[in-house]
Amino acid sequence: MDLATVVPPYVAKPLELLPFRAVMLSPSRVGDPASARALARPYRDVAARLLQWIDRGDARSDTSPALYLHEYTSGGLTVRGLVGALRVSERADTLADRAVWPHEAIHPEQAGELADRMRQMDLNPAPILLVHHGGQELREVVDRIAGAEPDWRYLDRAGQRQRLWAVRDEQVVATIGELISRSQCLLADGHHRYAAYLRLQEEHPGTPWDAGLAMLVDQDDTPLFLGAIHRTLPRVGLDVLVQAARDAGAEVTARSRQRALDALDSTHLVLTDGETWYAVAPLGLDREAAVSWLHDHVLPRLPVPPPRLEHHHTVDEALGATSPAAPAVLLPSPDFDQVRALVESGGLLPEKATSFQPKPSLGVIMRPVHDG
Structure with missing residues (x-):
């Protein structure tokens, strides 16, 4: 029985989500299983393939860098979170320094395969999911953004309702940055992709690989459902x-x-x-x-x-x-605060211990690593 035993490193505070210029599949392509071929082998051709899809209208590239507020509804549950390029260039030395807390071990060879794939694609194809207890001031900022007309709104092929806002105002971006900087986040989904981000950063320090695509969800605002596996x-x-x-x-x-x-x-x-x-x-x-x-x-x-x-x-x-x-x-469904307390005391759950749902459809928002 091959069990995961390696704990990926911990990213250090301050938590930073950096603006980036997103690539998005067109609404008719999001949630369509056939769209996975845009991200399929050979991975080195993915960047060129996406450019072809943009040229023919099957994908779009945003006009300028932004943070994004992404809200999606699936099966009656609505989740929204801030999407940005998570800075992963600094490692934590102490428990108090940790900004991102994995709660499962990983297989290093699987993380290595994902790192190789992302390097060849020059793309983060989907955000990892981070959850935290956001403060009231951050929720008020998010509510103001969500109160405006979304930049994109559609029902995808998988039945998820998508709404996205591009946040480009420098003052709003700076306010969000300040409010999340002290956050400690549980890594809800994407442990192997997170480990791949760290490996790519170690191999290419001082480059755009110093960050990886992430979505930050406030568990007190629009909580992900935590189920058993x-x-x-x-x-x-x-x-x-x-x-x-x-x-x-x-x-x-x-x-x-x-x-x-x-x-x-x-x-x-x-x-x-x-x-x-x-x-x-x-x-x-x-x-x-x-x-x-x-x-x-x-x-x-x-x-x-x-x-x-x-x-x-x-x-x-x-x-x-x-x-x-x-x-x-x-197995019974775990409790979010129990999981968080466990990992913040230095503990760890077995591989595939939790299922945070719903996850966003593939292709809603992607990050080209070397933009342009």
């Missing part, structure tokens, strides 16, 4: 998994399907092979995330480790992959 364990018997949970000190109770699913909350996990169901109540989940308990206390007690873990973002998806040859572990 469930697991199936190929070639692990349910009885063996149940015994490992009991050996880890949990109370494991056989239930009907419905009663087991009803028990899935902050204090319980569910184990099933699709036919037999168990509710699992570990000790100490008030101090430890359920996914950490699974990885730290249960999986090491299996007599033979599973060859791999399969990850699923919904219960239905996990149950669709469940069988006697691949039992499921259904």
Whole structure:
């Protein structure tokens, strides 16, 4: 079982989002799976390919650098955040100095592949997602921007409603910069891309690779939904998994399907092979995330480790992959403040421990690294 174990470095304060000149796919292309070919191999041709798309109207390049306020609505949830080029050129020496807090480990080889891909494309194709508790003054600035007519507004091919404002006024940009400078942000999505940003910066210091595309969301304003990522364990018997949970000190109770699913909350996990169901109540989940308990206390007690873990973002998806040859572990949704407290005390969650949703459609906003 190949587990991620490397923690990417921490970017130092002050948190900085720098203006850049965005490239955007046209509304008819955003959310269209076929548009991924614009960002496909050979990656060295992506920059030229995007210029061709701009020439024929399938993409556009903004007129001048800006910070962007991006608001998107998906499945009844609206998220908005500030999008800019995150400065990654300084590393933190102490906990208090950290501006960006990863909460999962990464695979260095995967980060390296992403770095190579972005270098060849000369492009950050999508923002990483950062979340923080923004202050009232920042929310008032964001509200004023959002109160004006958006520069772009459309419904994309995936059903997301997009609104974007380009923020070019130097005084407003400076005010935003001052208000976010002291922020500490949780890295919600994009751990491997974040690690790729840092690798590219180390390889090309003093260049535009000193920054990488990021979206900063205020979790007190338009919060991302924090969901669980469930697991199936190929070639692990349910009885063996149940015994490992009991050996880890949990109370494991056989239930009907419905009663087991009803028990899935902050204090319980569910184990099933699709036919037999168990509710699992570990000790100490008030101090430890359920996914950490699974990885730290249960999986090491299996007599033979599973060859791999399969990850699923919904219960239905996990149950669709469940069988006697691949039992499921259904996990409760983590709590945002619990995750933040864990990482700010120096802790870490296992890989694919959280699912921050919804994510913006690909192609809404991209950053050419060497603009022009």
